[in-house]
Amino acid sequence: xxVLTQSPGTLSLxxxxxxxLSCRASQSVRSSYLAWYQQKSGQAPRLLIYGASRRATxxxxxxxxxxxxxxxTLTITRLEPEDSAVYYCQQYSQTPYTFGQxxxxxx
Amino acid sequence: QVQLVESGGGVTHPGxxxxxxxxxxxxxxxxxxxxxxxxAPGKGLEWVAVIRHDGGKTTYVDSVRGRFTISRDNPKxxxxxxxxxxxxxxxxxxxxxxxxxxxxxxHWGQGTLVAVSP
Numbered sequence: 001x002x003v004l005t006q007s008p009g010t011l012s013l014x015x016x017x018x019x020x021l022s023c024r025a026s027q028s029v030r031s032s033y034l035a036w037y038q039q040k041s042g043q044a045p046r047l048l049i050y051g052a053s054r055r056a057t058x059x060x061x062x063x064x065x066x067x068x069x070x071x072x073t074l075t076i077t078r079l080e081p082e083d084s085a086v087y088y089c090q091q092y093s094q095t096p097y098t099f100g101q102x103x104x105x106x107x
Numbered sequence: 108q109v110q111l112v113e114s115g116g117g118v119t120h121p122g123x124x125x126x127x128x129x130x131x132x133x134x135x136x137x138x139x140x141x142x143x144x145x146x147a148p149g150k151g152l153e154w155v156a157v158i159r160h161d162g163g164k165t166t167y168v169d170s171v172r173g174r175f176t177i178s179r180d181n182p183k184x185x186x187x188x189x190x191x192x193x194x195x196x197x198x199x200x201x202x203x204x205x206x207x208x209x210x211x212x213x214h215w216g217q218g219t220l221v222a223v224s225p
Contacts, residue, residue: 035211037152044202044218045152050211088152092211095166097142097154 002027002091006100015106019076021103023089028069033093035072036065039102046049048087049074081107109133109214111203116219121195123223127188129203129216134183137161142212143177143188145221147199155201158173158186160208170196193223 003026013019023034032052037045047056049065052072062077076083084107089100110132119125127143141176143155156167157175165177176189200218207213 028217033209033211037212039152044215046214046215047211047213051209053208056210056213090152090154090211092206095154095157096168097157099154102151 001096002029002094002098002104004089004091004098004100006087006089006103008103009101010106011106013079013105015079015081015107017079019079019083019105021074021076021087021089021105023067023072023074023100025070025072025091029072029091030093032068034065034067034072034107035092036063037088037090038083041087045088061092076105079105079107083107109205111205111214111216112146113201113203113216113219116201116221116224118224119193121193121223121225124189124191125221127187127190127201127203127219127221129186131184131186132204134184134205134214137181139207139213140181141177141186142204142206143186144202144204144212144215145197145199146202146218147196150199153199156188157206174213190221194219195223195225197221198223 034052036049039045053065086102116125179186203216204212205214
């Protein structure tokens with residue numbers, strides 16, 4: 001099983017700042033099958049990034065993903081109040097598909 | 108617009124069974140692998156099971172294997188999760204998720220709550 005460890009646990013930033021979220025895998029994620037999801041309070045998760053760096057449909061350009069192998073990053077430039085949420089990384093290269101424990105972003 | 112609508116959740120006791128359903132609207136259902144993902148109260152996301160687009164293969168997380176069964180009916184554009192021998196650790200919101208393959212978990216339902224209480 002691939003274990004994903006996200007850091008930091010909580011990120012407190014001001015509007016307009018840049019947020020950098022990290023996801024480290026216990027083993028290499030094949031074909032960069034790494035995704036990022038945003039979950040706002042009381043809502044279902046929403047796909048932001050897939051394939052480590054590809055933005056999903058209708059996702060603003062201020063969200064970007066990078067990385068390969070075992071180290072991945074989600075960057076949110078010019079944070080907006082609506083970006084307050086918990087962000088999860090996920091590997092979908094092998095079952096069991098696993099999620100990180102989440103990073104809470106407070107704006 | 109794609110919608111996934113779950114139903115069948117509720118409150119029950121340990122050792123009992125529940126059956127969840129998920130109907131898709133606006134999705135070319137046959138093209139998608141379908142998953143169930145759950146979230147315990149105040150906790151993170153846990154993948155539970157997947158059934159391939161043609162129903163040919165199913166896979167489960169270890170903690171539910173042998174107790175849960177995922178199935179689908181492509182003409183009805185629906186996926187199901189039969190949950191037997193429920194424990195308190197199965198409590199949570201269960202999300203139905205569609206996956207086009209290679210593009211991660213594209214579409215999520217709003218979830219249905221399963222509460223297993225002694």
